[in-house]
Amino acid sequence: MYWSPLLNTKLRLLIDESVEDPVADVVSRMSAFNAMCVRDLPSLKGGSDRAVMDYAQKDDRIVLTIDAHFNKTNYPICRHEGIIRISARCRTGSMVADSIRKFAQCGHRSEAKHSITLINQDSCTIETIAEVTTHRFPG
Amino acid sequence: MTCRERRDDLYVRPAFSRWTTGPCREEQQDGWLTAVAGETSRPKDFDVPFSSVLENAKQLSLFVDMDSEVLGGTPRVGGTRIPVYRVLNAIDEYGSIDGATIAYRSLTVEQVRDAVQFAAHVLESPVEHEAETVD
Numbered sequence: 066m067y068w069s070p071l072l073n074t075k076l077r078l079l080i081d082e083s084v085e086d087p088v089a090d091v092v093s094r095m096s097a098f099n100a101m102c103v104r105d106l107p108s109l110k111g112g113s114d115r116a117v118m119d120y121a122q123k124d125d126r127i128v129l130t131i132d133a134h135f136n137k138t139n140y141p142i143c144r145h146e147g148i149i150r151i152s153a154r155c156r157t158g159s160m161v162a163d164s165i166r167k168f169a170q171c172g173h174r175s176e177a178k179h180s181i182t183l184i185n186q187d188s189c190t191i192e193t194i195a196e197v198t199t200h201r202f203p204g
Numbered sequence: 205m206t207c208r209e210r211r212d213d214l215y216v217r218p219a220f221s222r223w224t225t226g227p228c229r230e231e232q233q234d235g236w237l238t239a240v241a242g243e244t245s246r247p248k249d250f251d252v253p254f255s256s257v258l259e260n261a262k263q264l265s266l267f268v269d270m271d272s273e274v275l276g277g278t279p280r281v282g283g284t285r286i287p288v289y290r291v292l293n294a295i296d297e298y299g300s301i302d303g304a305t306i307a308y309r310s311l312t313v314e315q316v317r318d319a320v321q322f323a324a325h326v327l328e329s330p331v332e333h334e335a336e337t338v339d
Contacts, residue, residue: 081285082284082286083275083286083287085290085307085308086306086308086309087306087307110283110284110310111283112274114274114276131287132275132276132285132287133276134276134278156296157293157297158294
């Protein structure tokens, strides 16, 4: 059996600076993700939304953010690698980390590519160019 | 009814008890009703545009910044992409100012304090201050 990029199911993420540092650390350690943080990139630290999006697109990464301005109005679906947005209802870092862990384990994470995903505490809504589907997290 | 009797009348009403101290109002103004009208709080002015409230609060802050290109204009800690509301959430989660610097290691205590002050200014702004200045 030969190695193929298609077999690599890790999602490539660019974690926005608005995500708490302990959460970013947890996500970076998750085997489901290949994560990079905006806070570690001096050129993007405090940078504009467009700069973050452009970097993510150039490096084939999905943007993981809390900011609600990363939506399909500002960034139409299929014109970027993808956006994963954490719901504002996840107020604390521990809630955010728990929601991301559930998303990683729910079996639908690969659908986040080229789509806009909204993660809540108990479900995720994935919006592609064709449809919007909501998946409840098990348990 | 004399001035003193009026004061005693008010003294049994806790809501107006602060009026029982200080100079007699009748000594300063023409009539008691005028004085009461001056002391009665008026409706707050909530018609102030929120954008101007944010701008005013920003003027008073050292570290909070707003830029339509960054976080869509959401108030944030200057030089970062950390919104003020997440700083407040971090304080809520960790229970202290120092806790917010654990959640966001790039922030200083001064920046966190300034974010809290900014939020306070925003909540304080849409108030008719004139009612408060009447003696």
